[in-house]
Amino acid sequence: MEIGFLGLGIMGKAMSMNLLKHGFKVTVWNRTLSKCDELVEHGASVCETPAQVIKKCNITIAVLSDPSAALSVVFDKDGVLEQICEGKGYIDMSTVDAETSLKINQAITGKGGRFVEGPVSGSKKPAEDGQLIILAAGDKALFEESIPAFDVLGKKSFYLGEVGNGAKMKLVVNMVMGSMMNAFAEGLVLADKSGLSADTLLDVLDLGAMTNPMFKGKGPSMNKSSYPPAFPLKHQQKDMRLALALGDENAVSMPVAAAANEAFKKARSLGLGDLDFSAVIEAVRFSKED
Ligand SMILES: NC(=O)C1=CN([C@@H]2O[C@H](COP(=O)(O)OP(=O)(O)OC[C@H]3O[C@@H](n4cnc5c(N)ncnc54)[C@H](OP(=O)(O)O)[C@@H]3O)[C@@H](O)[C@H]2O)C=CC1
Numbered sequence: 001m002e003i004g005f006l007g008l009g010i011m012g013k014a015m016s017m018n019l020l021k022h023g024f025k026v027t028v029w030n031r032t033l034s035k036c037d038e039l040v041e042h043g044a045s046v047c048e049t050p051a052q053v054i055k056k057c058n059i060t061i062a063v064l065s066d067p068s069a070a071l072s073v074v075f076d077k078d079g080v081l082e083q084i085c086e087g088k089g090y091i092d093m094s095t096v097d098a099e100t101s102l103k104i105n106q107a108i109t110g111k112g113g114r115f116v117e118g119p120v121s122g123s124k125k126p127a128e129d130g131q132l133i134i135l136a137a138g139d140k141a142l143f144e145e146s147i148p149a150f151d152v153l154g155k156k157s158f159y160l161g162e163v164g165n166g167a168k169m170k171l172v173v174n175m176v177m178g179s180m181m182n183a184f185a186e187g188l189v190l191a192d193k194s195g196l197s198a199d200t201l202l203d204v205l206d207l208g209a210m211t212n213p214m215f216k217g218k219g220p221s222m223n224k225s226s227y228p229p230a231f232p233l234k235h236q237q238k239d240m241r242l243a244l245a246l247g248d249e250n251a252v253s254m255p256v257a258a259a260a261n262e263a264f265k266k267a268r269s270l271g272l273g274d275l276d277f278s279a280v281i282e283a284v285r286f287s288k289e290d
């Protein structure tokens, strides 16, 4: 099976590498073309524009940073729309809002193409290990055709119905995750500032009902102020922003998520946007020292 792949950031690189390892033919494109080199060393082909990838491959996956990147790759010059046509499939696995996804769906299907949105839950390591959770919606036949690839990329693929539902589900999940991370960061800082061992707090949390892989995985490095980016903080803040907009649309009051969003914004203003989202703890430390 031949797959096109647009976007070789943290997630796209790991996911396309996985497809290559499992015997898929992969043709890649990335805005910064030099990031394709490592994939080419592992057997990928490279194209110079998204349009060329679409022309070459019947199914193309995109994993891009945010709504504006997802729209640009489809609508701009040399973009996806220039070559999409009857029978071709486009799967956008970026985390975006439903409105962006619906716009892309309308444009692709308007040219006879097929569209699935498939944002993923799980970070750099699950992407490397093929353990993502895929939240797909849209063209059912394309979803089914893509299962061999989804089975390599993830441990479970949900089909959620009409386009927009995948985007919304992903935003709900990441709203919960961002709120949890902010509460966790406050707990670690509170323990430390009140004279307790933040490492002992990790042990206590891990033994009780709140144990979870995120606290377990990120806690020790947060206590050492180390934030190698697996999920960039700027993307978590984007997801909080988009989830809050979904809350606005549906009149759902979300004061906890709104407060967490403020902490992620604060962290961005401190220049921490490219670090892992666990660096939000620095915003909590900063405000405690104000
Ligand atoms: N990292 C994670 O743990 C997870 C991330 N996600 C989501 O997946 C998506 C990708 O995340 P991640 O890989 O971490 O992000 P990165 O920041 O590592 O990569 C972003 C990618 O988008 C490309 N890009 C950005 N702007 C544009 C543009 N205007 N035109 C074309 N390409 C553009 C970048 O290209 P270039 O290299 O040229 O900058 C790069 O390939 C995001 O939506 C994120 O929210 C979902 C689950 C987990």
Ligand SMILES: O=CC(=O)O
Binding pocket: 095, 120, 121, 122, 123, 174, 231
């Ligand atoms: O979107 C991020 C993730 O870890 O999932």
